[in-house]
Amino acid sequence: MNDLAKGWIQLFSARILAMIVSLRHFLGWLVSGFRSREDLVLENLALRRQLLALHAQQPRRRLTALHKLFWVALRSFGPGGPSRSSWSLLDCDL
Numbered sequence: 001m002n003d004l005a006k007g008w009i010q011l012f013s014a015r016i017l018a019m020i021v022s023l024r025h026f027l028g029w030l031v032s033g034f035r036s037r038e039d040l041v042l043e044n045l046a047l048r049r050q051l052l053a054l055h056a057q058q059p060r061r062r063l064t065a066l067h068k069l070f071w072v073a074l075r076s077f078g079p080g081g082p083s084r085s086s087w088s089l090l091d092c093d094l
Helices: 003-032 037-054 063-078 083-089
Strands: none
Touching: 037 063
16 A cells, blocks of 8 residues: 555544544533433532542542542432432422
8 A cells, every 4th residue: 555545544534533532522412411400410529529639739548438428328329329219318498
């Protein structure tokens, strides 16, 4: 294969890859519009906790019992947890 053909193949591969990545981002954005508010709130809470841990100025410490309880509660009440009926525990009237 000559150099011109190799260049076209690489260009074509790069464009296909860019289209796949763009499509994936678009589909993720589209699906996020249909997620429930509770799922988004829990995801934001978990991401904020991870960012706080990442940007902590102190050296990494072991997880305390409170941290472990937070992650267990998030896993059991969050999306993918035992059941959606567990959300009734978090409902409150204002």
